[in-house]
Amino acid sequence: MTNDRRVRDIGEFGLIERLSAALPAQVRDGGGLEVGIGDDAAVWQPVAGERVVVTTDSLIENVHFRLDWTDWASLGHKMLAVNISDLAAMGADPKLAFVTLGLRGDERIDDLESLYRGLGALARQHGMIVAGGDVVRSPRAVAFQVTALGNSRRGRVLTRSGANAGDxxxxxxxxxxxxxxxxxxxxxxxxxxxxxxxxxxxxxxxxxxxxxxxxxxxxxxxxxxxxxxxxxxxxxxxxxxxxxxxxxxxxxxxxxxxxxxxxxxxxxxxxxxxxxxxxxxxxxxxxxxxxxxxxxxxxxxxxxxxxxxxxxxxxxxxxxxxxxxxxxxxxxxxxxxxxxxxxxxxx
Ligand SMILES: [Mg+2]
CATH class of the missing domain: 3.90.650.10 (PurM-like C-terminal domain)
Incomplete structure (x- = not known):
């Protein structure tokens, strides 16, 4: 049955194609991205004059989430949300995301498409582009890593080090x-x-x-x-x-x-x-x-x-x-x- 197909049935490249197709079109292209998913690296033209703000975060099964407690779409939302949150904390505008999936191989394709739909909906809400990533084998636990890039606003960001007595x-x-x-x-x-x-x-x-x-x-x-x-x-x-x-x-x-x-x-x-x-x-x-x-x-x-x-x-x-x-x-x-x-x- 097609809806019970697993990662190992379609392989890495089949999976990347399916996941990319699960993203809204607006999230696959635009936003200064010149080369996106499918080449060796992404090429991006940041907003002129702004700083590029970069953050990365990992979610590991049974450390950060339990597959029996979450649905896949929520997990996709959360893995991007925690990275966007770090950009928000800097006062930055989220722009690009890169997603690495560490999979055992027996995950259902349907579930991973749900993961990408959850992630894609949040990316779209914030005008972000999913510009690339990687799929690797992770035999012991499902693991996700997202790297997100943003732009500063008028060259400025908020940091942790600016608090003054009296604030x-x-x-x-x-x-x-x-x-x-x-x-x-x-x-x-x-x-x-x-x-x-x-x-x-x-x-x-x-x-x-x-x-x-x-x-x-x-x-x-x-x-x-x-x-x-x-x-x-x-x-x-x-x-x-x-x-x-x-x-x-x-x-x-x-x-x-x-x-x-x-x-x-x-x-x-x-x-x-x-x-x-x-x-x-x-x-x-x-x-x-x-x-x-x-x-x-x-x-x-x-x-x-x-x-x-x-x-x-x-x-x-x-x-x-x-x-x-x-x-x-x-x-x-x-x-x-x-x-x-x-x-x-x-x-
Ligand atoms: Mg933080």
Whole structure:
């Protein structure tokens, strides 16, 4: 039967042809691409005068995703979304993507076409071109790698190192929804929380994050001093801005934006999900107090929200600290230990 054909039945070149055909036409050509899929390398004419911004990210089966928890189209969306999110965090315009698939060989062609349709829909939404890639054998686990290129805007980008003492700390959207979605996926399907009306939305936040490209542009153009995207949780990522900028931070837990659904379904742990849960792919940024009103207005104009949750203070010793005003109205200090991909698994 044709719909049960596997990668090893049609081979690498047959697969590349099928996957390329699964992309929308707008995603295969244009955008300054002079030579695309099918030659030894891609040739691209960047926008004159702009810097080329490059990022790469990998998703490994059973490390970053489980094939029994996600559908293939969502996986295709996510593998591109995490890269677009890094470009958004720089305030850059996404332009090109390169996709490497590591496959066992027994994957269904139908599933991989779904993967490409998910990826292609997001690429189209952001005006990106899929300009090439590679297919390799990966006997132990399915693995994806995406490299994305963008252009700076008027020669400028946002980095992690620009935060100054006196700046405010802000985040876009809400925090903890993706971690809550992951918890829901791990629950027994008969668990009542899995059947809550809001459960699907939280699971979608985990499986199909929306990169905040328009908001990154707003932040760049309205005076943000630093930014990054939240992949490792607020308390995992804020230290990266603090270290790069050589400053310390203060956070007010009572102001952290958390969706009502997360609070309702995880009454005892929602603040932990918001502070430490990863993969929200919202933007964390700093800006001087004078830019606050303009940022709030412009973010709203772009259909988003921005919440100011703390401020930047001078670094007192050699290492940044984070002082946290807790939900219990008590102050505590965290010595940040950044998320470590090779460290012990978090409980
Ligand atoms: Mg990032």
């Amino acid at each position: 405010l700390i802000g985040v876009t959207g809400t925090l903890g929804a993706s971690a809550a979605g992951l918890r829901l996926l791990a629950l027994n399907p008969t668990d009542l929380r899995r059947q809550a009306a809001t459960a699907d939305r939280l699971i979608e936040a985990h499986l199909k994050p929306e990169p905040r490209v328009a908001l990154g542009t707003v932040l760049l153009e309205h005076g943000a001093t630093s930014a990054m995207d939240l992949s490792d949780g607020l308390l995992g990522d804020l230290p990266k801005i603090l270290s790069a900028s050589r400053v310390s931070g203060r956070i007010d837990e009572r102001r952290i934006p958390v969706a009502a659904a997360v609070r309702a379904l995880f009454a005892d742990e929602w603040i932990g999900l918001a502070m430490r849960g990863g993969e929200d792919y919202e933007l964390l940024f700093t800006a001087p107090p004078g830019a606050k009103a303009a940022i709030e207005r412009a973010v709203q104009g772009a259909g988003g929200t921005a919440t100011f949750i703390g401020d930047i203070v001078p670094m007192e010793s050699n290492r940044p600290t984070i002082e946290i005003m807790g939900l219990d109205n008590r102050l505590r200090t965290e010595l940040p230990g950044a998320f470590d991909h090779f460290g012990p698994a978090e409980s």
